Amino acid sequence: MRKVILVCGLAAVSQLANVCHAANEKVVAVTASRFSYAPKVINVKKGETVVLKLTSADKTHGICLSELNLRADIKPGEATELRFVPQKTGTIHFYCDVFCGPGHDDMNGVINVTD
Numbered sequence: 001m002r003k004v005i006l007v008c009g010l011a012a013v014s015q016l017a018n019v020c021h022a023a024n025e026k027v028v029a030v031t032a033s034r035f036s037y038a039p040k041v042i043n044v045k046k047g048e049t050v051v052l053k054l055t056s057a058d059k060t061h062g063i064c065l066s067e068l069n070l071r072a073d074i075k076p077g078e079a080t081e082l083r084f085v086p087q088k089t090g091t092i093h094f095y096c097d098v099f100c101g102p103g104h105d106d107m108n109g110v111i112n113v114t115d
């Protein structure tokens with residue numbers, strides 16, 4: 001019984017999230033933690049609006065999309081949105097630009113942009 005209620009609760013939350021974003025946006029939830037992003041590979045289409053919903057599982061991290069000249073802090077307990085429209089196909093690299101410990105230099109990922 002308790003399980004059923006939990007599932008319904010989640011469905012209601014996800015519906016609410018959909019209402020808050022336009023239908024043509026690609027929303028990707030990304031969790032940062034020492035010393036990785038999940039997911040670390042993100043696939044998007046050229047010309048679509050991409051919204052990265054960023055949260056941290058432990059401490060403050062950063063995300064820097066060097067090709068797009070975009071960055072943000074990712075703080076625990078806060079959702080950060082990063083919005084962009086990729087204009088060309090290829091690979092956008094992202095990495096943590098807030099020092100977070102010994103694995104910091106390896107904390108990165110890619111966004112693959114296809115037609």
Ligand SMILES: [Cu+2]
Pocket residue numbers: 061062096097098099100101104105107
């Ligand atoms: Cu870091």
